[in-house]
Amino acid sequence: MKKFYVGIAGIIEKEDKYLILRRSNEKDFLPNTLEMVTGRLEENEPPELGLLREVKEETSLDVSIIMPVHTGFFYRGGKEFPMVFIMYWCLYKKGQVKLSWEHSEFVWMAIDEILAEKELEKFHDMFKKVSRLKKHLPEDFLL
């Protein structure tokens, strides 16, 4: 079947720091690991709306989407769960972080801290992409 689950994820930037979350112990997949906001599109849901919904549900923040920066594919658990994912770079707009049951902790980290953190290794490429873009784009750039 040429159909996929679609994951969306957000690298949320606020004053040159990025929101990192720890998955709850209650999660069935990768409990207790560090990540960004992530989620899965609902039926017939456009990806950017799905991302804003997930950001709100998981952090209660309002953000603007700067642009998509990374796409990929993986199996979430087993072969019956093929997932295409799209990672967006987002800019903090307003609100205070309030976590849902899905996460147990949050921290705002600078890129060099993230790139030094072994637990975030699988996300390093995505943060390097954000870093490469930031070298050239104006601060208020939204694609």
Place this chain on the structure above:
Amino acid sequence: MKKFYVGIAGIIEKEDKYLILRRSNEKDFLPNTLEMVTGRLEENEPPELGLLREVKEETSLDVSIIMPVHTGFFYRGGKEFPMVFIMYWCLYKKGQVKLSWEHSEFVWMAIDEILAEKELEKFHDMFKKVSRLKKHLPEDFLL
């Protein structure tokens, strides 16, 4: 069902012009209309590999992917065909355009020509995004 078909598409740039194709009369969906390289991911296929496969099949060109620039959702035909799509900006590497049965014509167009072409109206936002990025990024930039 929270599953989607995943469409991938490529805006291929060569010397500040972009490859526009005309869909064949034989296509079941939107015959005879202008578009870029587009396709659908095969079972378990990562999106960037799927894009390079489609570019090769439809144009015989080799390209580098610069970055994803646009994502969206639509129904291809009916409600039973929900599709998430990812549009990538690509840089021509080598080869000469050879069309498959899927297209009847091709032309390389400058962005201002594309933005003046009514038949390409639904792609204008994506080309404006490429144009905004090009203002800031170095010529050889690959994300």
